[in-house]
Amino acid sequence: MVAGPLPTPSGPGKDRLRLWVRLLRASRSIEAxxxxxxxxxxNTxxxxxxxxxxxxxxxxxMLMSDLSRFLLxxxxNVTGIVDRLVSEGLVARARRNGDRRTSMVRLTEEGSKTFAVIAAAHESWIGELLGNVSEDEARRLTGMLNSFRSNWEGRE
Amino acid sequence: MVAGPLPTPSGPGKDRLRLWVRLLRASRSIEAxxxxxxxxxxNTxxxxxxxxxxxxxxxxxMLMSDLSRFLLxxxxNVTGIVDRLVSEGLVARARRNGDRRTSMVRLTEEGSKTFAVIAAAHESWIGELLGNVSEDEARRLTGMLNSFRSNWEGRE
DNA sequence: TTATGAAACTTCAAGCTTGAAATAATTTGC
DNA sequence: GCAAATTATTTCAAGCTTGAAGTTTCATAA
Known part of the structure; x- marks a missing residue:
């Protein structure tokens, strides 16, 4: 959707629609x-x-299917991303004896070190980008988001 | 990010990080x-x-650049999507006399009719998917999302 | 057994997305 | 007027994403 500020429609359900639009714009902006x-x-x-x-x-x-489920x-899709991480030496697939259809995917030593550095930067970026949400407000917002998530998630 | 429920880390900034993770998971689920x-x-x-x-x-x-800015x-990217909509007869590009670099893009008659039908369904889906957010809660959440959006948007 | 079905992955085609490079048209400064 | 910079858009290569189809392996049961 990402509809915008101008018309500001009203009527039953419009507040939810507006919420969705804001939610989507917020997450897209931050993601970008x-x-x-x-x-x-x-460079990642x-x-x-x-x-x-x-x-x-x-x-x-984790199994490929675990990753897929977890990341939604x-x-x-996961196959391709893991392929690239493997070719970069950050991730390894380990064939399993029990079930030869599956493979355990894990970070390599290097992958783990690399991630730790990136994750620290990532967390500070989030702190910056969400800077004017107080920690208290963050907690309340998180609670609200949880409440509507539980509504329908895991349905499809 | 889309990190998950298990470890539940704590420390300065963790509440904002958790908020971001929830926000992203919520919007990805609904988007999907x-x-x-x-x-x-x-079929769209x-x-x-x-x-x-x-x-x-x-x-x-709208100009292509307006669309691009508005949709973030x-x-x-917009070029490709508009190309497909044009080939489906839903959208038209109109060359302008004033500035021959630009073209006004608009819905065709058919596009407008088609969109109205889809938009009605879309709005009811949102009502359903955000069903257990009360309209009142929706308004409050929207306000909070606004507040942090204004913080940094339009910076990059 | 052994076939039949289910499960875990991969492959594939089509479409989405980006950032960078290329084109074309307009505007600015001299 | 005209070169140089700017603006609007398209093109391109690479990567992400999906749903569907294909492979290989495992589980079930007749």
Whole structure:
């Protein structure tokens, strides 16, 4: 949607529609800024950062399907991103004995070090970009977002 | 980012980081659902819907660069989407006498009719997907999102 | 067994997205 | 007037994204 400021329609449901538009514009703006900084400062991309962030939380590794589910993207998508991270030496696939269809994906030593540096910058960027949301307000907003997420998530 | 529930880190700035993660997950989930429905029910895509929504609000038409700025996407991106909408007969480019570099882009008659139908469905989907946010809560959330948007938007 | 079905991935075509380079038209400064 | 800078747009290569189709492996059960 990303509809805008001018007409300001009213009627039943318009407040929710407006909320959605703001939500989308906010996340797109911030995403664009993060994307740009990741490219400029670390020569990487948001999808790669996302995958590394997921793997960083899982030292034992994750299956491709775990990654796909966690990141809310398709299976085929993850394949490509992991391929690129592997070719950069940041991530490794480990064939498993138990089930030869699957492979555990994890950060390499280098991947882990690299991610730690990027993540620190990332967190400070978020602090900056959301600078005029107080920590208290942040907590309240987070709670509200949770409440509507639980409504329908995991349905499709 | 889209980091997740498990570790729940704490420290300075963590509340903002958590807010960002929730924000992103919420908008991605809803976006994915809208995308799916647009495809299934109307055989179209979110980017096309976005462009049509922008043009619907501007009967006199918009320049490519207006569209690009308004939708927060690159120039080259808009070119491709408009090309496809033109080939579907939903949008038209009109060369201008004044400045021959530019062209006014607007919805065709058919595009306008088509969009009205899709937009009605879209609005009801939003009502459904954000169903357990009260209208009142929606207004408050919208206000909060505004406040942090104004902080840094239009900087880059 | 062994076929039949399900599960985990990968591949593929089409479309979206970006940033950079190329084109074309207009504006500015001399 | 005219070269130089600016503006509006398109083109391009690379990467992201999806849904569908294809592969390989595993699980089930007749």
């Amino acid at each position: 800024e993060l994307r740009e900084r990741l490219r400029q400062e670390f 991309t948001l999808p790669r950062f996302d995958v590394m962030a997921a793997l960083y939380r899982a030292p034992e590794g 993207v398709s299976n085929g | 659902e809208l995308r799916e429905r647009l495809r299934q029910e109307f 895509t979110l980017p096309r819907f976005d462009v049509m929504a922008a043009l619907y609000r501007a009967p006199e038409g 996407v690159s120039n080259g």
